[in-house]
Amino acid sequence: MIELVQQILNGLAIGGVYVLVALGLTTVFGILGIAHFAHGSVSMFGGCLTCFLAVSAGLPLLAAIAAAMAVGFVLGVAIELLAYRPVRGASHINAFIVALGLTMMVEGLNLQLFGHEQVVILTGLSRVFEIGGVTIPELRLYVILAAAALIASMTLFVERTRTGQAIRAVAENREAAILMGVNVQAIPLIVFGISTTLGVCAGVMVGSLFAIAPGIGEWLVVKGFAVLILGGLGSIPGAVIGGMVLGVTEALAAGFVSSAYKDLIAFAVMIAVLLMRPQGLMGKA
Amino acid sequence: MMRKLTLAAAALAGAIAGPLGGSSAAAAERTLRIGVSDALTGGASVYGLPQANAIRMAADEINAAGGVKVGGDSYMLDVIAHDDKGNPTEATNAVRKLIDFDEVKYILGFCCSGAASAVASFIADEDAVMLVGNAAERSITARGIPNLVRTRPPADYTGAAAGAFVGKRGHKRVAVLGALDVGFYALYVDAFEKELNKAGGQTIARESFGLKDRDMTPQLTKIREMNPDALLVVGYVEPAAFIYRQSVELGMDIPRYGFTSGSEEQFLRVATSEQMEGVWDLRPTELTLQSATETGLACHRNYTERYGMPPSPSSPYAHDNVHALKHAIEAAGTVDDTRAVARALRELAPPSEAVMQYLPVDGKMFDRNGQAYTANGAFQWRGGKWVYVEELPSDAKAYSEFLASLR
Numbered sequence: 257m258i259e260l261v262q263q264i265l266n267g268l269a270i271g272g273v274y275v276l277v278a279l280g281l282t283t284v285f286g287i288l289g290i291a292h293f294a295h296g297s298v299s300m301f302g303g304c305l306t307c308f309l310a311v312s313a314g315l316p317l318l319a320a321i322a323a324a325m326a327v328g329f330v331l332g333v334a335i336e337l338l339a340y341r342p343v344r345g346a347s348h349i350n351a352f353i354v355a356l357g358l359t360m361m362v363e364g365l366n367l368q369l370f371g372h373e374q375v376v377i378l379t380g381l382s383r384v385f386e387i388g389g390v391t392i393p394e395l396r397l398y399v400i401l402a403a404a405a406l407i408a409s410m411t412l413f414v415e416r417t418r419t420g421q422a423i424r425a426v427a428e429n430r431e432a433a434i435l436m437g438v439n440v441q442a443i444p445l446i447v448f449g450i451s452t453t454l455g456v457c458a459g460v461m462v463g464s465l466f467a468i469a470p471g472i473g474e475w476l477v478v479k480g481f482a483v484l485i486l487g488g489l490g491s492i493p494g495a496v497i498g499g500m501v502l503g504v505t506e507a508l509a510a511g512f513v514s515s516a517y518k519d520l521i522a523f524a525v526m527i528a529v530l531l532m533r534p535q536g537l538m539g540k541a
Numbered sequence: 542m543m544r545k546l547t548l549a550a551a552a553l554a555g556a557i558a559g560p561l562g563g564s565s566a567a568a569a570e571r572t573l574r575i576g577v578s579d580a581l582t583g584g585a586s587v588y589g590l591p592q593a594n595a596i597r598m599a600a601d602e603i604n605a606a607g608g609v610k611v612g613g614d615s616y617m618l619d620v621i622a623h624d625d626k627g628n629p630t631e632a633t634n635a636v637r638k639l640i641d642f643d644e645v646k647y648i649l650g651f652c653c654s655g656a657a658s659a660v661a662s663f664i665a666d667e668d669a670v671m672l673v674g675n676a677a678e679r680s681i682t683a684r685g686i687p688n689l690v691r692t693r694p695p696a697d698y699t700g701a702a703a704g705a706f707v708g709k710r711g712h713k714r715v716a717v718l719g720a721l722d723v724g725f726y727a728l729y730v731d732a733f734e735k736e737l738n739k740a741g742g743q744t745i746a747r748e749s750f751g752l753k754d755r756d757m758t759p760q761l762t763k764i765r766e767m768n769p770d771a772l773l774v775v776g777y778v779e780p781a782a783f784i785y786r787q788s789v790e791l792g793m794d795i796p797r798y799g800f801t802s803g804s805e806e807q808f809l810r811v812a813t814s815e816q817m818e819g820v821w822d823l824r825p826t827e828l829t830l831q832s833a834t835e836t837g838l839a840c841h842r843n844y845t846e847r848y849g850m851p852p853s854p855s856s857p858y859a860h861d862n863v864h865a866l867k868h869a870i871e872a873a874g875t876v877d878d879t880r881a882v883a884r885a886l887r888e889l890a891p892p893s894e895a896v897m898q899y900l901p902v903d904g905k906m907f908d909r910n911g912q913a914y915t916a917n918g919a920f921q922w923r924g925g926k927w928v929y930v931e932e933l934p935s936d937a938k939a940y941s942e943f944l945a946s947l948r
């Protein structure tokens with residue numbers, strides 16, 4: 257029993273990272289209908305930037321994270337303005353090609369700016385708590401709490417603020433939103449800014465829990481899209497549940513079956529869910 | 542008429558200046574290109590890049606001392622390096638490029654077994670000599686390829702010594718967590734287990750991870766529930782460092798043994814010194830400040846000054862290959878006859894410039910399989926650094942005979 261609880265706890269931390277990646281992807285997809293493949297590379301950029309600011313520029317870690325989040329917001333706005341806006345209204349294939357090109361550009365930028373070396377964000381959080389035989393590493397606890405706080409903030413923002421209402425309005429009916437006076441030019445900028453900021457947070461978490469290296473962006477975005485599909489396209493609660501399900505399934509598969517099959521088992525579970533609910537766990541039929 | 546005179550004068554001038562100019566250029570400097578195929582980027586670059594650096598450093602040492610001397614000529618070494626990413630296909634392409642386009646006859650590097658094995662599969666048919674560094678897969682030298690030598694001993698040679706050591710320390714239930722999909726790590730564990738069984742111990746779990754995995758908490762949680770006496774970790778430095786870190790995070794308080802060959806700096810990029818405290822590394826007696834000879838200390842110092850970071854413990858395998866090559870070429874008296882140079886390599890005693898402490902078989906650095914042997918050692922992480930604790934029993938001659946018997 258303790259092992260089961262421990263494995264679930266192990267899965268929640270990585271599940272939290274998946275949720276943050278998927279939240280960014282789902283807001284962009286839900287509102288703009290864009291499969292933003294560069295999201296993983298942008299997360300990697302955020303993690304590397306945080307490490308650079310903390311180690312090379314000497315900023316305290318929290319300040320480095322805050323600065324990276326701010327840069328991430330600006331980067332997201334720039335991506336929307338310069339890359340996706342020019343192809344808005346064109347065929348979907350145009351945005352698809354832009355997304356692929358952008359992925360390569362951001363990957364290249366990461367290599368140029370931060371090199372090919374693996375980066376680990378050392379946090380100094382090395383205490384271990386034990387409750388009833390279950391150990392909770394301090395770092396994982398903070399990652400779970402930070403992910404929960406970001407999810408709650410995002411939910412509150414979307415549900416309770418005027419900008420959030422405007423975002424939902426654009427997502428549901430763009431023409432009606434225009435008639436109601438919503439600034440539909442500004443909404444995509446805000447959405448991309450928030451999405452990229454969440455991606456930066458995910459990158460910081462990956463960098464502190466594990467490591468950031470070339471190729472990790474690809475891994476993140478694949479997991480993010482898996483969560484997106486599992487939870488339901490465009491659904492914020494779906495991204496939360498889907499991320500947690502994927503993270504915990506992977507941990508249980510690696511712990512009780514074999515780490516070699518963890519991705520296989522996680523994706524098999526995903527396929528099984530989709531066979532029963534093609535719209536995803538929280539998607540609308 | 543005038544044109545004919547001009548041409549004749551030019552031909553005469555050429556006939557006079559040609560030989561003089563040629564001999565003066567030859568006396569001044571001849572160049573011998575040596576090639577490097579190694580993982581300069583990607584996950585395996587923690588081993589490949591330090592090897593490539595060590596090769597360049599050794600080449601410069603040789604050049605500074607007057608180069609490779611053959612029949613009154615001195616050859617300055619010119620190193621051409623290609624990135625094989627530790628990948629078999631990339632390594633094949635890199636070596637083909639070195640041989641076919643760069644016209645290189647001596648190829649060094651090879652930190653990864655997959656890449657080295659791929660090249661070893663065709664090198665016997667080439668007019669070239671392959672000098673393998675860090676790659677530890679047994680099969681690379683088991684075939685006795687005449688134009689291939691390797692400085693690092695095979696993984697099972699070390700695994701057996703490690704198993705005997707852990708058994709001697711009284712551990713009866715050892716859990717293994719390793720990159721067991723990689724052949725030489727599985728070889729290490731097999732040999733380890735055999736010797737552990739002889740001492741009355743057993744391996745109670747064999748959990749694996751991928752070389753790109755960084756979250757090993759599920760496997761560690763499973764192992765923790767089995768209450769082992771000790772944990773054996775075999776894999777690249779970075780995943781191993783994550784395992785050591787995560788084992789502490791999961792509250793596992795058992796002796797941890799490993800086979801990684803990572804430097805202090807490489808481990809400290811991932812784990813804190815406190816999380817590493819007490820970890821053993823059971824591996825060939827490679828370059829550490831505690832185990833090094835005067836030559837090793839000088840190599841450590843020069844490398845650190847040159848590259849701004851200390852060498853990884855396994856990088857001198859490649860360094861020593863360059864010096865062995867120099868002596869073999871000089872003994873063979875030719876740079877062109879690669880077969881003669883390959884034969885000379887197998888007759889060579891360990892050169893005085895060698896950093897690793899080789900155990901010669903019948904007085905020779907490389908045995909008839911083309912394999913060199915070092916002693917194995919037990920290193921322990923104490924207070925932020927690897928401390929050489931003791932030598933592990935290693936019978937190079939017996940292993941050499943065993944290796945030859947596999948053909």
